[in-house]
Amino acid sequence: MRVVRMGTQTVNLLYPPGIVSSATIVGKKEAEGPLGEYFDEVMPDSLWGEKSWEKAECKMFQQAAEMALEKANKKPTDINYLFGGDLLNQIIAANFAARALEIPFYGMYGACSTLVQCLSLASMLIGSGCAQCALCVTTSHFCTAERQYRFPLELGTQRCPTAQWTVTGAGGFVLHENSSGPYVTHVTTGKVIDFGIKDISNMGAAMAPAAADTINAHFKDTSRTVDDYDLIITGDLGRFGGVLAEELLLKAGHDISGKHIDCGCEIFSIKQDVQAGGSGCGCCAVVFGGYILSRISDSTFKRVLLLSTGALLSPVSSQQGESIPGIAHAVCIQKDR
Amino acid sequence: MRVVRMGTQTVNLLYPPGIVSSATIVGKKEAEGPLGEYFDEVMPDSLWGEKSWEKAECKMFQQAAEMALEKANKKPTDINYLFGGDLLNQIIAANFAARALEIPFYGMYGACSTLVQCLSLASMLIGSGCAQCALCVTTSHFCTAERQYRFPLELGTQRCPTAQWTVTGAGGFVLHENSSGPYVTHVTTGKVIDFGIKDISNMGAAMAPAAADTINAHFKDTSRTVDDYDLIITGDLGRFGGVLAEELLLKAGHDISGKHIDCGCEIFSIKQDVQAGGSGCGCCAVVFGGYILSRISDSTFKRVLLLSTGALLSPVSSQQGESIPGIAHAVCIQKDR
Numbered sequence: 001m002r003v004v005r006m007g008t009q010t011v012n013l014l015y016p017p018g019i020v021s022s023a024t025i026v027g028k029k030e031a032e033g034p035l036g037e038y039f040d041e042v043m044p045d046s047l048w049g050e051k052s053w054e055k056a057e058c059k060m061f062q063q064a065a066e067m068a069l070e071k072a073n074k075k076p077t078d079i080n081y082l083f084g085g086d087l088l089n090q091i092i093a094a095n096f097a098a099r100a101l102e103i104p105f106y107g108m109y110g111a112c113s114t115l116v117q118c119l120s121l122a123s124m125l126i127g128s129g130c131a132q133c134a135l136c137v138t139t140s141h142f143c144t145a146e147r148q149y150r151f152p153l154e155l156g157t158q159r160c161p162t163a164q165w166t167v168t169g170a171g172g173f174v175l176h177e178n179s180s181g182p183y184v185t186h187v188t189t190g191k192v193i194d195f196g197i198k199d200i201s202n203m204g205a206a207m208a209p210a211a212a213d214t215i216n217a218h219f220k221d222t223s224r225t226v227d228d229y230d231l232i233i234t235g236d237l238g239r240f241g242g243v244l245a246e247e248l249l250l251k252a253g254h255d256i257s258g259k260h261i262d263c264g265c266e267i268f269s270i271k272q273d274v275q276a277g278g279s280g281c282g283c284c285a286v287v288f289g290g291y292i293l294s295r296i297s298d299s300t301f302k303r304v305l306l307l308s309t310g311a312l313l314s315p316v317s318s319q320q321g322e323s324i325p326g327i328a329h330a331v332c333i334q335k336d337r
Numbered sequence: 338m339r340v341v342r343m344g345t346q347t348v349n350l351l352y353p354p355g356i357v358s359s360a361t362i363v364g365k366k367e368a369e370g371p372l373g374e375y376f377d378e379v380m381p382d383s384l385w386g387e388k389s390w391e392k393a394e395c396k397m398f399q400q401a402a403e404m405a406l407e408k409a410n411k412k413p414t415d416i417n418y419l420f421g422g423d424l425l426n427q428i429i430a431a432n433f434a435a436r437a438l439e440i441p442f443y444g445m446y447g448a449c450s451t452l453v454q455c456l457s458l459a460s461m462l463i464g465s466g467c468a469q470c471a472l473c474v475t476t477s478h479f480c481t482a483e484r485q486y487r488f489p490l491e492l493g494t495q496r497c498p499t500a501q502w503t504v505t506g507a508g509g510f511v512l513h514e515n516s517s518g519p520y521v522t523h524v525t526t527g528k529v530i531d532f533g534i535k536d537i538s539n540m541g542a543a544m545a546p547a548a549a550d551t552i553n554a555h556f557k558d559t560s561r562t563v564d565d566y567d568l569i570i571t572g573d574l575g576r577f578g579g580v581l582a583e584e585l586l587l588k589a590g591h592d593i594s595g596k597h598i599d600c601g602c603e604i605f606s607i608k609q610d611v612q613a614g615g616s617g618c619g620c621c622a623v624v625f626g627g628y629i630l631s632r633i634s635d636s637t638f639k640r641v642l643l644l645s646t647g648a649l650l651s652p653v654s655s656q657q658g659e660s661i662p663g664i665a666h667a668v669c670i671q672k673d674r
Contacts, residue, residue: 001466011468051657054654077345080342081526085446089426090426090448090651098528099530102528103528104528105528105529106458107447107454108443108445108446109422111427117443128340128462131348190441191441192435192436194436312427313427316426317433322433325432327442327444
């Protein structure tokens, strides 16, 4: 037996795949933030030599994938599956990069929850023996996200305090069945949760209930508590959403406040004028791939619960009066088996 | 050992999951086509009592899911994972339906290849022991696809002969580890293939190379030939794309012409003025879920290779001068173990 189902939403991988390598690419603003030193590459500008921001985002995806492969000393032909996604309509950054990579490809869409969705599926396929090696990549770009979801950048529209700043960044991860770790030991898959938030400038509030629901499910399924983790990391709830998730979990009997960080809060300093913090598929990818994995490597953290959280809206759904549901997936990552 | 990797792109499931139930919902035009009698439910009109076509599409997804559950005698809490997707930006039909279903959810985007992407991942998770039961649902809607990808319907824009007609339809499938079949025995995962087609009215040509590549990989990985199959089914290559795929495979030494059908060609008759045939996430879902599964059930077909094929473009990528890459995934489905 290689896998054990626990409770209703969790799988325990008895032969946990290891994260062999990670590669991170960020924009200038992200590099100027408090975690700047942890990222592998910094784009000189938002176009990176391309003719459009969308093409630059595609290049970020591809370069993060290639850098992760190189660090893992793997060729594309060594990889059984590429799991990837982004925030663009029809995930064109991922699709066009996958064309160049020539690896069997599954396109994912979970909004900002996509990174852990990719890590979850890759880990389950490797842990269960369906694959030996997989590559997970997600990306987001401030300029493409703004113009697709919100306003043309040229308008200079004022942002409200609860708004979040889409991170320009891409993270790539190679997972393998044989590795010296860190290991993905548990996968907790989230449900779509909706508390009726309709404010498209307050994604943190829309995603917080999903994050709380998945963390709660993980604790219930595994009979673990906050004490079993050195750190609980949410993807991009931001300053307001993060507090809301903590409050919801406190009501459920779990005080995570002393051990919780949010990638959206870590990547920028308050001085950088990013309102409630960072967001996007790339936010969690670069903070986890850069900062967190470094701190696991130096044994600062030995076991963490990583969540990425997605707001499942589109401009069309909001214009049609829909609220904003959220989803969050979690993986337990630990330094040693 | 529960799974065996074969060649570079295929997994053989030694404990193959079974398709316990399928449910199909179609629009009026689809019901008037040659396969009309095989579908479970026909929408009276394109809005189905909703205020927008997008909300109608979401309702189709949800109802197909609920009908598949009911036919399988399962509750949402019996399902470990819901895999689903559609063609809308940010897959809002799937996301909003998943909110109502309350099943742990992975959102998929593979354009029209999404059905077999869902079946592939669900089958691998069940076959390898990560799950007992999963639900796969995909949907498409002519009116939402036209206005998102092409022109406002109100313009009555003339269509060219190579254009395809997005099927209004949704298909839901329950897969379980214990079942009397039919069984998903092999999963062949496709790569993104691009022959440089830029004509957005000729998706069949854009997808044909991917279909041929995946069929060829499946034969190579499994050491099987056309003779091992009663039928090879492509999702929505249409009248022109289907012939192109056959020609490409003939060059590779496989003459599939006598055993190949395309769901896009089957669902409408030429008299229905649909140019090159049907397309969309729902096309393959309803033809497979309605017609093909009936013919497997009555033993007309005992082993089929099912592919769904996706054109990985967006209006933005086309406007920026990009070509249209394609992807195709395949599963082998057989009546008996």
